[in-house]
Amino acid sequence: YYPGWTYAHRFWTFDVAFSPWTRLGGSVSWKHSAIIDNQGRRHIFVTGGDNALWDNVDGYWIRLGGTLTSSPYAAKDKNGRIHIVARGGDYALWDFIFDTTNGTGGWRGMGGYLSTMATAAMEPTYGNWMIIVARGGDNALWLCTFNVNDLSSYNWYGLGGVLNSYPFVIFDQNSRMHTLAAGGDNALWDCRGVLSSGSYILNWHGLGGVIQGPPFATLEPGWSNTIAAMVRGADNSLWMADISVLSNPETCYWYGLGGTISSDAFAAADSANRIHTFVRGSDGAMWENVFSSSPWNPSGGQWIGHGGYMVLCSPQALISSQTFAYVLGGDNAIWRKIYATSSASAALSEAESFGKDDSPAQSEGMVAGGTGTSIPMS
Numbered sequence: 001y002y003p004g005w006t007y008a009h010r011f012w013t014f015d016v017a018f019s020p021w022t023r024l025g026g027s028v029s030w031k032h033s034a035i036i037d038n039q040g041r042r043h044i045f046v047t048g049g050d051n052a053l054w055d056n057v058d059g060y061w062i063r064l065g066g067t068l069t070s071s072p073y074a075a076k077d078k079n080g081r082i083h084i085v086a087r088g089g090d091y092a093l094w095d096f097i098f099d100t101t102n103g104t105g106g107w108r109g110m111g112g113y114l115s116t117m118a119t120a121a122m123e124p125t126y127g128n129w130m131i132i133v134a135r136g137g138d139n140a141l142w143l144c145t146f147n148v149n150d151l152s153s154y155n156w157y158g159l160g161g162v163l164n165s166y167p168f169v170i171f172d173q174n175s176r177m178h179t180l181a182a183g184g185d186n187a188l189w190d191c192r193g194v195l196s197s198g199s200y201i202l203n204w205h206g207l208g209g210v211i212q213g214p215p216f217a218t219l220e221p222g223w224s225n226t227i228a229a230m231v232r233g234a235d236n237s238l239w240m241a242d243i244s245v246l247s248n249p250e251t252c253y254w255y256g257l258g259g260t261i262s263s264d265a266f267a268a269a270d271s272a273n274r275i276h277t278f279v280r281g282s283d284g285a286m287w288e289n290v291f292s293s294s295p296w297n298p299s300g301g302q303w304i305g306h307g308g309y310m311v312l313c314s315p316q317a318l319i320s321s322q323t324f325a326y327v328l329g330g331d332n333a334i335w336r337k338i339y340a341t342s343s344a345s346a347a348l349s350e351a352e353s354f355g356k357d358d359s360p361a362q363s364e365g366m367v368a369g370g371t372g373t374s375i376p377m378s
Contacts, residue, residue: 021308024056024326024334030071030117031313032334034326037100038080042318044326044334045072045084053084053096056334064096066107070117071313072096077148078127085132087114093132093144097151110144110154113137116166122148125175125195126377133167133179141167141179141191145375157375159191159202165214167191172245173224177202180215180229188215188231188241190250198378205250207241210234213264215241216314221273222294223358230265230277238265238279238289240298242356255298257289264314269293271320274344278315278325281305286315286327286337290344296356302344306337 027049034044044056053064053072070087077083081099088094093112098105110132118134129145136142141161147153162184169179177193177200188207193200211231220226220242229241229252238257243250263280270276273294281287285308291301310327318324319341329335 021335021337023329023331024059024061024336026054026056026061026332026334028328028332028334032316032326032328033072033074033084034316034318034324035074035076035082036318037082038076039100041100042324043074043082044316045074046334047072047086049332051089053086055098059336064098064105066094066096068094070114073117073119075120075122075130077122077130079148081148083120083130083146083148085118085120087117087134091115091137093118093134095130095132095146108146108151110146112142112144112156114142115139116163119166119168121169121171121177123175123177123377124171126198129377131169131177133169135163135166135181139163139184141181143179143375145377157373159204159373161189161191161204168215168217170217170219170227172227173219174245176245178217178227178243178245180217182211182214182231186210186212186234188229188252190243192245192250193375195377198376200375200377201372202375203372207243207250207252209239209241209254211239212236216265216267217243218267218269218275220275220293221269223296223356225358228267228275228293230267232261232264232279236260236262236282238277240277257291257298257301259287259289259303261287263310263312266314266316268317268319270341272341272343274342276317276319276323276342278317280310280312280314280327284309284330286310286325288325288342290342292344297344300344302342304342306339308335308337310335 048054067089072086084096093110114134116135120132132144141159165182167181179191183189193202215229217229233239240255241252243252260282261279267277286306288304
């Protein structure tokens, strides 16, 4: 038992999906990153055995070059270009900017000194900046703003903290910025940015828990003021932090989703208001937890075993009516599984029907000042 954490499950349901796995090949060094481009093509970006960036496009491999020392991470800008950010051979931040309309791309070096992989997200309100975050050589959080219009202007900001994982950045439905990471105390922390007069005012919020490795967050369908961060707990099971993004200080409610997992988590929501979380199980196979977000029913979640054998890094998945799941197999190749997207019961328990609230305990409104870092966006 972990103080401040609430077990949502007393029992779980399990299923096994028997769709076959397909080997896509490659020789992969670290965790992969999946994304769909504006033309509907599915890309899997990896660092190859030659330390270069490679792209698997709907089953076909393309070498994009470079010399990388981390996993890549892919995010789209407002113009549909894909930015694949990674740590280079010089331990600085590099961005491969890929125009998928004509198949051209090139590298941009943005300096810095990184001790982890980077993650990125597009700032939604002004639409001019790609936000890129990583842990620096000092183990603190560092943030880079990269102009997606001129593809050259960038600025670095040191945001402090002591991180035990790489950070994950996401924007909520009201344009607040959230950079989540495991802190030096192994708790979950959020460096939240609130937009005010053309700038983001950033402050740290401790969310508790005892976690292993980095979190992965997704928006909660049906709830505009909460996000779900999935983590591997100290007990090696899957936990979810249901974060109230308007409360000041920020708060969260912890749900134990069970399982015995041996990787970080990857999460995504589907069009039917379900949250899917993919992990490596203790048996080395891929497992999927799926539950209804609207109506809110994490205790109605179902675990689905998908078989296969994967290394310790987390799976990736692209979800529509079909799920395209990708794992790094025991042979260091990428493997893919395609299946009808899993459903989950939407029956609402009495406890959950009264326990979920999308209104803040204390609204922060628009911040006129603050003690945190100010990052201009306009």
